[in-house]
Amino acid sequence: MKCRHCHAELLIPFVDLGKTPPSNAYLTKEKLARPEKRFPLKVMVCHKCWLVQTEDCVSADKLFDDEYAYFSSYSAIWLEHVADYVEKMVGRFALNEDSFVIEIAANDGCLLERFRSHAIPLMGIEPTRSTADTARARGIEILGRFFGNAVAIQLAAQGRSADLMVANNVVAHVPDINDFVSGFATLLKSSGVATFEFPHLVRLVEESQFDTIYHEHYSYLSMTSVDSIFESNGLRIFDVERLPTHGGSLRVFAQRADSALLRRSSSVDLLLEEEARLGVGGKAYYAGFQRKVARVREGLLDFLENAKQDGKRVAAYGAAAKGNTLLNVSGAGVEMIPYVVDRSRAKQGKFTPGSRIPIVEESRLKEEKPDYILILPWNLREEIMGQLDYARAWGGKFALAVPELTIL
Template sequence: MKCRFCSTPLHDVFLDLGSAPPSNAFLTADALNAPETWFPLKLFTCEKCHLVQVDEVQSHSALFASDYVYYSSFSRSWLAHAERYVDSAVTRLGLNQKSLVMEIASNDGYLLQYVAARGIPCIGIEPTGGTALAARQKGIETIERFFGNEFAEEFVHQRGNADLIVANNVLAHVPDINDFVAGLALVLAEQGAITIEFPHLMELVKHRQFDTVYHEHFSYFSLHTVKAIFATHGLRLWNVEQLSTHGGSLRIWAAHEHSHHLQKPAVDALLEKEALAGMNDLTFYRGFQSQADKVKNDCLAFLLQQHRTDRKVVGYGAAAKGNTLLNYAGVKADLLPYVVDASPHKQGHWLPGSRIPVLDESRLRQDRPDFVLILPWNLREEIIDQLGYVRTWGGRFVTCVPDLITD
């Protein structure tokens, strides 16, 4: 196996979670009678560029098929985040009715709806059929394709260049990172801007967020590695923002190397912070396995203790990160009888691997569990606020990452 960016042979193991089914491969009732395919889930660190990555053990197109169940618009906080971003980007870049905004992995139109509302031309690139349809129903033009260099050439020939390219939480999902970034450079207008959001590897390590590892995430990034990848394709990072989303993310602003965008001090400041944390040395990446194991063992011990004392624990949020945690810990329906979720696209299905059923939230009021285990811990406050009624019968909330916390 070689690094997907610089082709250096990979030897250093960052994390080994054994094997698991794809985290968004939810099961139908019929599928419960068929075998599931589990794939190795093992990450390596490149000794040259320090890109943390998993081998592509399942094809990109299989992971992001038409029945993909993640719809961005079911999180209120994520919609608010998108709206704030659009307000800021439009003002900062002076976008208007003559501009073109492209979003890659535009999902169900969660972000572009705010661009369209301002009368700014926009287009989504989204490979999964269900979410693309949902976006079109919002009036968002959506091309149902994977983005890459070949697509970029076709697009520029037919439609021209984009003044703003948005790509939120997709960089990690790309198996051929060089092809993807080369495509960005091709589509971007001469003085245009690219903004990309992705979970920050420094925060993942610091807060033991091993459950954000799953097959759809091919790569895990530091700023210094992303800077090197973009520079290889003639793109320059001119600003970076540190965000609270997804447990700690970065939003980078990039442009063509010779564009007029002036580099902000935040870029060098964060590069220095990463260097001081040791991210430019392999030592930083070693020892993460024991941190992941502690989170897993603490979670399992909690569930076993509640089971022994006849306290009922159920889950909230059929999130991919929850599936990583449950499958690595070997949790089944005897310890967590069901998970509730707000998305009707997940309700009536079963979690991959653990085969725990996904139910409507109304089941909580019916059963009055002692504990609600919040699997998407990054939305902890939003979910606790939404489920405040659980406290009326003495119910409590639990999260396992980065530490076991009961509230």
């Protein structure tokens, strides 16, 4: 396979997680009878541009189908994050009723709703019908397409160029990253700004976050690779911030390279230098990650086996994509974890893909009073431990598997 950005042959393996079903392909009871489609989950590194990327296997329309079950509004911390972002952008870029904001992958519209409260004209682009319908029900205009340069050309021709384009947790999820990024250069006004949030590859490597790898997640981005991808697609990065979200993300600010009105902040070069020091632009940095995965897997299985031997009961919390990668790679099934609790009604009554563990309502925890609650979305641990604090009353403890098995 060739690099999705620079088309060099991909020669450096990063990690091979075996064959797994798509992480958001939750199963209904009827579907349990049929075998699931599994696809190789293998990540390679480009030795020319250092883009870390999954090998081609599943097409995007199979992954983001009408039953796609991820809704942004389920996390209170994410809603706070979004509110903070909107206030900052409105202030920093002086957005008002004469501006136009476009969000790519607008999901259920929780971010755009915040811009609307400032009376700023806006639209969202969201190909997944279930989430787009929720946004529309909130009165938000949604274009139900995958974003790329063709969509950008159409919108620009309709006079809908943007002052701000928002792309939170989407750039890593697109197969054709060049076409996607060049769409921003096409659709931004010459004074416009685009912001992108994505998990930082350095955190993934340093903290063994292999469970953030799944088929929907095509790219694992460093500043080093993003700077090169943006430059060659008509965007210039002028600022970067570090965020705590999703285990450590970057928020990158970019403008059209042909306008480049804003001066590049030193934070961009400092981060590039830091990555250079760590060795992000070298083969050795990526070696050894497979061993880190094996250590996490062993840690989790030891914990589950010991708990079983000691007659302790374990429940899992949070049937998110991350958890599905962890469960599938570790091979932990329903005999070790009898159920996963999730607040999303869309998931309750279904089964986790691959590991086939029933997804149940939170009331089950109160009924069964498990000894351990394994928190699968470790990035939300504080929020989840707060929600489930009542489990302490029966002596319940919380466990995390990544970066290493920890009892809290």
